[in-house]
Amino acid sequence: MTRVPKIYLAGPDVFLEDAVAMGQRKKALCAHYGFEGLYPLDDNGERNRADVRQDLFIYRACVTHMRAADLAIFNLTPFRGASADAGTVFELGYFVGLGKPVFAYTNDAEDLIDRVKRSGETARDAATGDWRDAMGMSIEDFGNADNLMIDMALYEQHHPIIRHAARPEERFTDLTGFEACLRHAAKVLSSEST
């Protein structure tokens, strides 16, 4: 490969207090494995003088990064609930829609259903065997880390979600799974270029 492949760095990392520092850590790791990282906050300096509303400006900047990227790594660590951050999940769908390679990790090793069971009242339907939550909505029981659309999008590309049981205080900062994704991506791209 003659040019440095670009990786879009998706995740709730942007909500951290030191979000910019996290981007720098991830971009340094990308460089170590022969990639260039594109981080959603890279445009930060431009944001305050934009002539469009700030949320639209951020959306357009992320879309621009995603279209420029050759692949993406998603931090799917559950965020304020049993599932991954909604913005990150949107971007995963967007990349799959574009037909680009996706890799992902989560810092929570549990199955989705175990988190849902712990978060509130659940019951098993005697007739069908389905698990249901307090609203009567069925709970997926496939042994996946998240909703099946998420897990299967990655499985279908032969890059299943890498699950890593991070320490609670490092839930949103542990980069073990991120680095495993980088190694996997480097291997996939080098085998494609030979």
Added chain:
Amino acid sequence: MTRVPKIYLAGPDVFLEDAVAMGQRKKALCAHYGFEGLYPLDDNGERNRADVRQDLFIYRACVTHMRAADLAIFNLTPFRGASADAGTVFELGYFVGLGKPVFAYTNDAEDLIDRVKRSGETARDAATGDWRDAMGMSIEDFGNADNLMIDMALYEQHHPIIRHAARPEERFTDLTGFEACLRHAAKVLSSEST
């Protein structure tokens, strides 16, 4: 338009106890407005004799429906947390990635930040003015219904999310917002064909 446009019907509706009946209600409304509805469970009969794992079979069936659809309507009602169902959000990203028209409704009229504030400990950072949750992660404060990637994807297409304050017992069955999306879609498509 010479053929009937196909609408993919995305949402946590598939988790309802009477999920198939909900699909029939939505498809009948689609037909009333001149559309054909494609519902994720339409393949139900095939599911049990598939030679692949069931979650992968469902994923592939949904992808097939999404690729066949001309547009989609998303039920973004918050699901087990402050944000929409993760599978639905994945599909929204997928459609936007494909460049197809998307419409959406939610049966919760509140802003994302108000749901997050009510769900747990939050505090305002005196220095930056940012709201942060108990994990120290910032909370978006743009007056949006959900993560900005979701709201802005729809805003960018000039079909902002339709918010409807459904009664609590009809949170996942009220179709007022869905029908408003159908009317909007019918108007958009008829103006494009003239």
